[in-house]
Amino acid sequence: MERIRAIPDQTIRRACAFAGLGIAATMLALSFDVVLAFRVGAVLTTFLLVALLYLSHRAPRYDVRRTELWWVVGRSIPLSRERVQALLGGVLRERYLWHADRAAGVAILFWLLAFFLWVGRMLRGAPVAT
Numbered sequence: 001m002e003r004i005r006a007i008p009d010q011t012i013r014r015a016c017a018f019a020g021l022g023i024a025a026t027m028l029a030l031s032f033d034v035v036l037a038f039r040v041g042a043v044l045t046t047f048l049l050v051a052l053l054y055l056s057h058r059a060p061r062y063d064v065r066r067t068e069l070w071w072v073v074g075r076s077i078p079l080s081r082e083r084v085q086a087l088l089g090g091v092l093r094e095r096y097l098w099h100a101d102r103a104a105g106v107a108i109l110f111w112l113l114a115f116f117l118w119v120g121r122m123l124r125g126a127p128v129a130t
Helices: 002-029 034-058 068-072 081-124
Strands: none
Touching: 002 034, 002 068, 002 081, 034 081, 068 081
C-alpha cells in the first residue's frame, strides 16, 4: 500500500514543484513591492489549492488507466477493473487532498504576510497602493 501511495505523491509533488517554481519566479519579479509580491504569491497559491481540490473531487470518477499510477502499479493488481478503479481513485483523492492541505497552509501564510506587511507600511505612513 505504501508503494501505491508513493507513486501519486511523486507525481503530485513534481507538478506542485513546477507550480511553486512559477509562483516563486513571479514573486521574485515583483519583489520591488514586497506587499504586491506576497499578494500575488497568495493568489497563485490559492489557485494551486483550487486546482488540487478539483483534481481530488474528480479522482474517484476519472479513468485511472490514464494515470501514471496505473502504469506503475495498477496493471499488476489482481482485482477486477471496478475494484482497481475504486482503490486507485480513492488513493489519488486522498493524496490530492493531503497536498491541497499543505497548499492551503502556504496560501494562508502568504495572505498573512501580505496583510502584516501592508499594515506595517500603513503605520509607517508610506504611500499605500490600493
